[in-house]
Amino acid sequence: MSTTKTQAPTTDLTRDVRAKHKEYLFPATIQYYQDPVVLTEGKGLRIRDADGNEYLDFFGGILTVSIGHADDRVNAAIVLQLERFSHVSTLYPTLPIVELAERLARLAPGDLKQSYFTASGTEADETAVMMAQLSTGSTEIVALRHGYSGRSMLAQSLTAQSTWRALPTQVAGVKHAVSPYCYRCPLHLTYPSCGIACAKDIEELIRTTTTGRIAGFLAEPIQGVGGFITPPPEYFEIAVGIVKKYGGLFLCDEVQTGFGRTGGKMWGIQHWGVQPDIMTMAKGIANGLPLGVTIATPAIAASLKALTISTFGGNPISCAAANATIRIIEEESLAGNAERMGRLLRAGLEDLQRRFPKNVGDVRGMGLMQAVELVEDETARDRTPNKALTNRVFEEAKKRGLLIGKGGLEGNAFRIAPALTVGASEIEEALGILRESFEAAGAR
Ligand SMILES: Cc1ncc(COP(=O)(O)O)c(C=O)c1O
Numbered sequence: 001m002s003t004t005k006t007q008a009p010t011t012d013l014t015r016d017v018r019a020k021h022k023e024y025l026f027p028a029t030i031q032y033y034q035d036p037v038v039l040t041e042g043k044g045l046r047i048r049d050a051d052g053n054e055y056l057d058f059f060g061g062i063l064t065v066s067i068g069h070a071d072d073r074v075n076a077a078i079v080l081q082l083e084r085f086s087h088v089s090t091l092y093p094t095l096p097i098v099e100l101a102e103r104l105a106r107l108a109p110g111d112l113k114q115s116y117f118t119a120s121g122t123e124a125d126e127t128a129v130m131m132a133q134l135s136t137g138s139t140e141i142v143a144l145r146h147g148y149s150g151r152s153m154l155a156q157s158l159t160a161q162s163t164w165r166a167l168p169t170q171v172a173g174v175k176h177a178v179s180p181y182c183y184r185c186p187l188h189l190t191y192p193s194c195g196i197a198c199a200k201d202i203e204e205l206i207r208t209t210t211t212g213r214i215a216g217f218l219a220e221p222i223q224g225v226g227g228f229i230t231p232p233p234e235y236f237e238i239a240v241g242i243v244k245k246y247g248g249l250f251l252c253d254e255v256q257t258g259f260g261r262t263g264g265k266m267w268g269i270q271h272w273g274v275q276p277d278i279m280t281m282a283k284g285i286a287n288g289l290p291l292g293v294t295i296a297t298p299a300i301a302a303s304l305k306a307l308t309i310s311t312f313g314g315n316p317i318s319c320a321a322a323n324a325t326i327r328i329i330e331e332e333s334l335a336g337n338a339e340r341m342g343r344l345l346r347a348g349l350e351d352l353q354r355r356f357p358k359n360v361g362d363v364r365g366m367g368l369m370q371a372v373e374l375v376e377d378e379t380a381r382d383r384t385p386n387k388a389l390t391n392r393v394f395e396e397a398k399k400r401g402l403l404i405g406k407g408g409l410e411g412n413a414f415r416i417a418p419a420l421t422v423g424a425s426e427i428e429e430a431l432g433i434l435r436e437s438f439e440a441a442g443a444r
Helices: 012-024 072-084 095-107 121-136 153-158 197-209 235-245 316-331 334-355 387-399 424-440
Strands: 039-043 046-049 054-057 114-118 141-144 174-177 216-219 249-253 278-281 292-296 360-366 369-377 382-385 405-407 413-416
Touching: 054 424, 072 316, 095 114, 095 292, 095 316, 114 121, 121 141, 121 153, 121 216, 121 249, 121 278, 121 292, 141 197, 153 174, 174 197, 197 235, 216 235, 235 249, 316 334, 334 360, 334 369, 334 424, 369 387, 387 413, 387 424
Parallel strands: 141 174, 141 216, 216 249, 249 278
Antiparallel strands: 039 046, 046 054, 114 292, 278 292, 360 369, 369 382, 369 413, 405 413
8 A cells, every 4th residue: 555645735834934943043953854844733643734744753752752742641730730830940849849759769770769850851961960970079971972962061072973063072071982883883893792892992991081080971771863873782781880990870861761662661771781870861751841850869869069959940840741641651551562562663674674675774773762774785885874865765754644753973864763652553554654765765
């Protein structure tokens, strides 16, 4: 069955929104697609644009709409809280914030118990680094190449993709270890005969580029913006072991991988057999409402002695949305659904790799966090990133009513991450559209 759809004619409303966006927003505000889609309303995994076109949303903002657009239960929790009050600041304890903090303490791995609430992933990572520095007395941080931490000065310094860096590193003491990126191994080795040399290299990095005592190691269990770079299973145990030897804490960034996204478990790091000392969350926590959280052990949390406040941190509406979202993720065992649906999605993407062996270089990821990296000619071992083909497939998929994401340093990896509520028929529908889009774009 063909998935080809005729797109509705562009309306004046769409033209007007695009024109105003261009005129009044910073030009660097990146937008997807040659003709950006003006989204107006959604429900579950479906979303509509201002011209009346309907899309199957397999990106959810950016892995943010974790249980589907305009979920009635989340909406009801938001409205209830709105009718009570929408802001009092963190100067006053509120019901939604303590309910959420207690819930997160129950769900977070190990001894992570006390939370600090902010309004974004950037601030959550900033807070994590500050806590590591305060509690260890060291200031140096090891981060990962291909990592992404946000857009503040520190987060930009932690981020290791030139494309996302507006300024050179402004914050001293940030060192970048090589990424566990097996498909493009920075050490030109092959797993498993590599002996996980990328993780072992952290010791050399610490001994040669730091004072030998570090505050911590900040890493994503799967590198999200980097293109869902998935480390080999042994990576984190070796890396964190080295970090501990040099006095560092493990700061785990669960901004993309949290809340069941990686399938079967609540947190991405639970697949890798190590225990974070500090963990950060944002994106999927509140089904799209702004919220960042840094959770730490009580001993680490106690090391912040200065006065501190985040005006919008732990906003009661965001917290009410988070409580409803996480309750549904738990009650409906959506991590389990992510595992099952992730398997189906992965099988379909691997089938795509068999159909287009020249251009599909790598399929990777876990659960409902799957990436497809496109290259010039995998059969000839030419792994030159094929950005032009990626863009063509991307446009073709949109024309056929499927929204997906892109990522990777070269923008040549698709990031496919539907809401955790996705069903088998929607996965099949998306895979059908992708197959046709690859063909229409001339993939081979
Ligand atoms: C892993 C990770 N950390 C931190 C951030 C920053 O989050 P925010 O954009 O909410 O500031 C992002 C955003 O994409 C992210 O992917």
